[in-house]
Amino acid sequence: MSTNREPIGVIGTGYVGLVTAAGFAELGNEVYCVDIDSEKIEGLKNGQIPIWEPGLEELIAKHRDRLHFSTNLSDALEHARLLFVAVGTPPTYSGDADLSAVNAVVDAMPPSDQHALVMKSTVPVGTGETIKRVFREQGKAGFRYVSCPEFLKEGSAIKDFLEPDRVVVGDDGDWAGDAVVELYAPLGAELVRTDIKSAEMVKLASNAFLATKISFINEIANVCEETGADVVEVAKGMGLDNRIGPKFLQAGIGFGGSCFPKDVTALKQLAGNSGYHFQLLNSVIEVNELQKRRVIAKLEKHLGKLVDKKIALLGLAFKPNTDDMREASSLVLSSRLQAAGAHVRAYDPVAEEEARKLIRGVSFKSTALDAIEGADAVVLVTEWPEFAELDLVEVKNAMAGDLLVDGRNLFDPGQVRDAGLLYEGVGRASSAAHQEV
Numbered sequence: 001m002s003t004n005r006e007p008i009g010v011i012g013t014g015y016v017g018l019v020t021a022a023g024f025a026e027l028g029n030e031v032y033c034v035d036i037d038s039e040k041i042e043g044l045k046n047g048q049i050p051i052w053e054p055g056l057e058e059l060i061a062k063h064r065d066r067l068h069f070s071t072n073l074s075d076a077l078e079h080a081r082l083l084f085v086a087v088g089t090p091p092t093y094s095g096d097a098d099l100s101a102v103n104a105v106v107d108a109m110p111p112s113d114q115h116a117l118v119m120k121s122t123v124p125v126g127t128g129e130t131i132k133r134v135f136r137e138q139g140k141a142g143f144r145y146v147s148c149p150e151f152l153k154e155g156s157a158i159k160d161f162l163e164p165d166r167v168v169v170g171d172d173g174d175w176a177g178d179a180v181v182e183l184y185a186p187l188g189a190e191l192v193r194t195d196i197k198s199a200e201m202v203k204l205a206s207n208a209f210l211a212t213k214i215s216f217i218n219e220i221a222n223v224c225e226e227t228g229a230d231v232v233e234v235a236k237g238m239g240l241d242n243r244i245g246p247k248f249l250q251a252g253i254g255f256g257g258s259c260f261p262k263d264v265t266a267l268k269q270l271a272g273n274s275g276y277h278f279q280l281l282n283s284v285i286e287v288n289e290l291q292k293r294r295v296i297a298k299l300e301k302h303l304g305k306l307v308d309k310k311i312a313l314l315g316l317a318f319k320p321n322t323d324d325m326r327e328a329s330s331l332v333l334s335s336r337l338q339a340a341g342a343h344v345r346a347y348d349p350v351a352e353e354e355a356r357k358l359i360r361g362v363s364f365k366s367t368a369l370d371a372i373e374g375a376d377a378v379v380l381v382t383e384w385p386e387f388a389e390l391d392l393v394e395v396k397n398a399m400a401g402d403l404l405v406d407g408r409n410l411f412d413p414g415q416v417r418d419a420g421l422l423y424e425g426v427g428r429a430s431s432a433a434h435q436e437v
């Protein structure tokens with residue numbers, strides 16, 4: 001890669017910060033990473049990666065010489081003119097984005113006409129304008145500002161960084177925007193260079209649209225259950241239309257993660273605060289909440305009251321290939337099951353440590369079969385590839401009961417039934433009442 005690449009700063013070493021840092025190091029940049037979490041920074045200096053993301057540890061190790069970690073902002077300011085901001089923007093109680101970490105970064109900047117903040121964090125439309133005003137009020141009018149939203153997905157974050165569908169740069173047409181465009185140029189991605197507000201909206205609208213697609217297919221799945229159609233077939237038939245596309249049409253037990261739930265709510269709030277009632281997003285959120293709870297009804301349909309029933313959860317993370325438990329469907333499910341009197345045991349290949357921080361009263365097991373042993377029902381929550389490899393006859397023999405609720409439509413219903421199990425998917429022909437008639 002180019003040896004003539006400028007050093008950059010990255011503020012915040014969570015998912016986005018570390019992937020951005022490792023990604024730019026791969027492109028040849030020196031990267032100065034800053035975080036207020038001194039424990040995290042100490043760990044990173046010793047090669048300890050605080051998140052589980054395929055390929056990240058290796059990439060950071062590969063570029064150890066180019067990656068610098070510090071709790072001191074001045075280290076980044078001294079070496080880099082572009083400071084990528086990747087701090088958290090979690091939801092507040094009202095659902096608005098909490099911008100306190102972003103504001104702390106803005107306040108910590110010194111007056112300068114040689115630096116720019118490059119916003120990777122997902123922020124409400126208008127945040128860039130506000131920050132520029134604050135800079136002016138604080139006597140830092142020379143500080144430049146660029147919006148450069150991040151679209152990576154957890155589990156495939158490195159690939160998403162290095163092979164993005166597009167790079168969006170929202171700026172005022174100054175040196176900072178040019179420098180960001182140049183930084184991303186080697187990736188050869190489609191570039192959308194626009195104004196700051198539009199760039200901010202691209203991010204929120206993209207997440208809201210994808211979440212809408214998921215809630216839509218989940219509602220189609222629910223109607224499939226009533227009518228005897230199979231949502232997997234329906235999604236295939238729909239997805240082959242180029243205008244629709246096959247992605248994000250997997251019906252399941254709802255979307256989770258650190259982004260969709262919070263960003264959909266944040267866009268709804270943003271619209272409301274601006275005087276527009278975003279009706280569609282209310283439904284997207286409500287459908288998602290109800291979708292997680294439909295598992296309980298499916299269990300009750302076969303088991304009756306769940307008091308003292310042993311339920312095994314396979315997978316806890318909000319999706320495979322991550323240990324992220326933020327807004328995972330397993331959180332709602334495990335608490336609803338326990339409220340109904342069930343005994344819950346669970347297994348996840350990597351998320352147990354994170355799950356233990358958030359889930360109480362669940363018995364964590366070290367293999368899928370340990371969790372399944374003696375269970376009245378098994379619920380597939382997260383479609384980790386290893387679950388697709390399970391020997392279904394072995395599963396049946398290990399269970400006390402015979403019900404498999406496939407929350408992600410991972411299994412072939414015919415194979416499950418051939419193993420002597422009862423199958424309940426999401427919107428699958430075999431789970432419809434009609435099948436039994």
Ligand SMILES: NC(=O)c1ccc[n+]([C@@H]2O[C@H](COP(=O)([O-])OP(=O)(O)OC[C@H]3O[C@@H](n4cnc5c(N)ncnc54)[C@H](O)[C@@H]3O)[C@@H](O)[C@H]2O)c1
Nearest residue numbers: 012013014015016035036037087088089101104121122150
């Ligand atoms: N996680 C994703 O997949 C993803 C993808 C795209 C966009 N985003 C957005 O990117 C942002 C970051 O998300 P994340 O998941 O990486 O967050 P995270 O919570 O994993 O990490 C945030 C980091 O910022 C640090 N931090 C907080 N305040 C700071 C300060 N003042 N100075 C320096 N460091 C500070 C925290 O200690 C933490 O390490 C959010 O706005 C999120 O919506 C996330």
Ligand SMILES: O=c1ccn([C@@H]2O[C@H](COP(=O)(O)OP(=O)(O)O[C@H]3O[C@H](CO)[C@@H](O)[C@H](O)[C@H]3O)[C@@H](O)[C@H]2O)c(=O)[nH]1
Nearest residue numbers: 150151152153154248249250252254255256257259318319
């Ligand atoms: O067809 C689908 C696709 C996804 N999901 C669920 O949707 C959630 C989110 O999945 P995914 O989008 O793959 O993961 P994230 O890492 O949360 O990535 C989303 O959120 C990021 C943060 O903003 C964005 O950068 C990404 O572009 C956007 O895909 C998960 O619970 C999935 O199980 C479904 O139920 N059905």
